[in-house]
Amino acid sequence: MDLGSGVGRNAIPIAQMIGKSGGEIICVDYLDVAIDKLHEYIELYNVSKYITGIFSSLEDFVINPDDYDFIIAHSVLTHMENKEKMIQTMKDMAKVTKKNGFVYMYVITNHREFDRKTGKEQKLEDEVEIGFDEACSFLKNIYSGWTILALKKHPYEETFNRRGKEIRWNVDYLLFIAKK
Ligand SMILES: C[S@@+](CC[C@H](N)C(=O)[O-])C[C@H]1O[C@@H](n2cnc3c(N)ncnc32)[C@H](O)[C@@H]1O
Structure with missing residues (x-):
């Protein structure tokens, strides 16, 4: 299952690998344009038999x-309504995974934005704010008893233009992979 699948960037190559041996993938996304594009791409890449959007x-x-x-x-996960719902989804992911199954998360943590010109910190728009250490401790707690295969911090920075303002975007991506 691919949560917040977008247009299938991850699900389509996986379907190409596992579809022929009987695998199926459910892609979930709340943007109609993402699901429409997903349907277009699964036809294009010949994997529509294996993916349900x-x-x-x-x-x-x-x-x-x-x-x-x-x-x-x-x-x-940080695009969800609030932190409680995000943590609930992390818990649900643990619950619905089969024994010997895997979860993979790539989560934005320590998110900060700055006006590039003035250096002034900006208020975040509609994002769940969570620190790297805080997210790690939730995950270690929820996935205790699992084999943690990766728990890593990937610092990342980029600059982009939002409504005419140059924004410096700083995050620490949290990579989490675990086996039940
Ligand atoms: C940054 S994109 C990542 C897409 C995809 N996972 C990828 O790696 O290419 C985030 C996706 O999550 C979807 N999304 C954000 N919040 C969501 C929510 N609360 N429920 C379902 N989908 C959501 C967005 O519509 C978008 O397609």
């Missing part, structure tokens, strides 16, 4: 326990 928010999506071999949440 579901138009839903993660907050509303109900997943069955012990159903999935592999769950991905790449760059989506």
